[in-house]
Amino acid sequence: MTLYFCLLVGIATSGEITLWAVPVIFLAIYLADLLSGVAHFILDYRRTTPNSGLKELYFYQGSKGSEEYLKQRTAVMKKISPLETIVFDFKVHHLSPGALGRRSFLRLIMPAMYFVTLPATVSLLLLHTLDWIGSLTALFGWTLIGALMLTQYAHSCAHRPKLSLLVRVLQKTRLFMTKEQHQSHHLDLGVDFCILNGWANPVVNRIFRFCRKHGWVFEDGLEPI
Numbered sequence: 001m002t003l004y005f006c007l008l009v010g011i012a013t014s015g016e017i018t019l020w021a022v023p024v025i026f027l028a029i030y031l032a033d034l035l036s037g038v039a040h041f042i043l044d045y046r047r048t049t050p051n052s053g054l055k056e057l058y059f060y061q062g063s064k065g066s067e068e069y070l071k072q073r074t075a076v077m078k079k080i081s082p083l084e085t086i087v088f089d090f091k092v093h094h095l096s097p098g099a100l101g102r103r104s105f106l107r108l109i110m111p112a113m114y115f116v117t118l119p120a121t122v123s124l125l126l127l128h129t130l131d132w133i134g135s136l137t138a139l140f141g142w143t144l145i146g147a148l149m150l151t152q153y154a155h156s157c158a159h160r161p162k163l164s165l166l167v168r169v170l171q172k173t174r175l176f177m178t179k180e181q182h183q184s185h186h187l188d189l190g191v192d193f194c195i196l197n198g199w200a201n202p203v204v205n206r207i208f209r210f211c212r213k214h215g216w217v218f219e220d221g222l223e224p225i
Contacts, residue, residue, distance in 0.1 A: 004117060007125045007142055016135035028140045029175070030199050032147030037194035037204030041211075043090040044189065045221040052080055054088050054224035064096070086111055091224060097186060101159035108156055112149045120145045147196060155195035158182040174199075189222060 011017065048054045053076035060069055077085055093100055100108075120141070128138040154176040157167050170176040177198040185192040192201045193208065211217045 001117075003125055004121045004142075004145070007121060007128065007138065010125070010128055011135050011138050011142060014135040017139065018136070020136055021139055024136055024140045025143050028143035029147050029197070032144050032151065033194045033196040033198065034200035034204060035148065036151040036196050037200055038207060040090070040193040040195055041204070041208050041217070043087050044094075044193070045217045045219070046087050047218050047221045048084060048087060048091075048224040049080065050225050052076065052084075052224075054080070054084075057088070058092060058095070058224045064099075082111070082114075088224065091222065094186065094189065094222070097159050100156045101161070103156060105153055108152045109149050112152065117145055117149050151196045154197065155182070158195075 053072070057069075057073055057076055060072070062069060080088075124133075124138060124141045124145070127133045128135070133141075154170075157163060157171070158177055158179045158181070160167075163171070167176060171178045175197055177194070177196065181198045182192070182195070190208065190212070191205055192198065193204050194201045208217070
């Protein structure tokens, strides 16, 4: 996070920021929402590794807060990759959507920080420091990185019974999606995949239908196999 804010300081003090910064920021937020939607349907429909124990976890009949379940989950998670853990969590989310709203902010953003924020920030900071990219380009990348990092938290806020004042403002201004916006996805798992603010849902819905039509989406991937 220190590097991320160092990059912002470098951009702000460059003296190159103009009024073009406003559309650049909104374009980056839109792209982050679009990428979140594409990633969402890929993760939702991605097939899991057979006989990994994920199917048994998914269809577990007892309490998922029980010691037996947690012990079984820990054992299974040790055998699969971090990516497959994220894939499984997306699938389980459809069964227990409220569970996402109970997770901490840090737990929600950590996967994005490892896979996106850290490598992308280091790369962008290096490029900007060497003057290989301008400050507007760096601002676009900085905003995109930050928005991608917050997508799963924004998603969780659509499932939280209580929201902070800041989150309520973000939802009111449509920078975060609302519970009502996101409900359409849970009613039909083939639409409205974007999880930041839903701006890009019309485009992502078309992308998904195109992929489904060409057989690039595995219908049996919604549940672990």
